Amino acid sequence: MAHPSYVALDFETANYKRTSICSVGMVKVVNHELTETFYTLVNPKDFFATKNIAIHGIHSEDVQNAPDFSYVYPYMLQFIESLPVVAHNAAFDMSVLHASIKAHQFETPDLTYFCSYQLSKKTVATQRNGLKHMMQYYNLDFHGHHDALNDAKACAMITYRLLQHYPSLESVLRVYGKNLQDKDVL
Known part of the structure; x- marks a missing residue:
C-alpha cells in the first residue's frame, strides 16, 4: 500500500480581505513522516483589523x-511540488490562495486539494470538528492555535489520523479532492 504524501497549509490574514495574507505555514508529510516545514510572515501591504490581530497576534x-x-x-509552489494540499477549512484557505494569485495576475496552478474539516465530519462522530476540537479528539498536543505553522502541523496530524479510515489517499481525493483551477470550486 502506498504511503500518502501531502502538504498541510494554513494562512492567517490581516483583515477580512482574502488578499491580505500576513503569514503562511506549510508542513510536508511523506511516507507518514513530517519531513519539512515552511513558514514566513507576509507583508499584505494592507491594514490590520483589530479582530484579526486578536485572533493571530500579528501586527503591521x-x-x-x-x-x-x-x-x-x-517558494510555496516549490515546496508543494505536485503533492495534494490539505487545509482545515479549505474553503477559506483555498479562497485566500486563489484571490491572492488572481490579485497578482499569476496563472492558477494545477493544484489538487482537500479539506480535513470536511473529511473529519464524514469520518468521525464528534460534536465539533474545528481544529482545536479535532486535536482534543485525537488527544494531540496543540501549541499556539492561529499560528500558521502550528495550525498546518495540527492539520497534518489530524489528516494522518483521518486517512487511517480510508484505503488510500487516492480514494479520498477521488471523492473529496478538488482542483484550484476549477471555476466552481471557490
Whole structure:
C-alpha cells in the first residue's frame, strides 16, 4: 500500500480581505513522516483589523520587513511540488490562495486539494470538528492555535489520523479532492 504524501497549509490574514495574507505555514508529510516545514510572515501591504490581530497576534509592524505574496508564492509552489494540499477549512484557505494569485495576475496552478474539516465530519462522530476540537479528539498536543505553522502541523496530524479510515489517499481525493483551477470550486 502506498504511503500518502501531502502538504498541510494554513494562512492567517490581516483583515477580512482574502488578499491580505500576513503569514503562511506549510508542513510536508511523506511516507507518514513530517519531513519539512515552511513558514514566513507576509507583508499584505494592507491594514490590520483589530479582530484579526486578536485572533493571530500579528501586527503591521511585525510584517514591515517581510516579503510580499508575489515574492513568497514561487517558494510555496516549490515546496508543494505536485503533492495534494490539505487545509482545515479549505474553503477559506483555498479562497485566500486563489484571490491572492488572481490579485497578482499569476496563472492558477494545477493544484489538487482537500479539506480535513470536511473529511473529519464524514469520518468521525464528534460534536465539533474545528481544529482545536479535532486535536482534543485525537488527544494531540496543540501549541499556539492561529499560528500558521502550528495550525498546518495540527492539520497534518489530524489528516494522518483521518486517512487511517480510508484505503488510500487516492480514494479520498477521488471523492473529496478538488482542483484550484476549477471555476466552481471557490
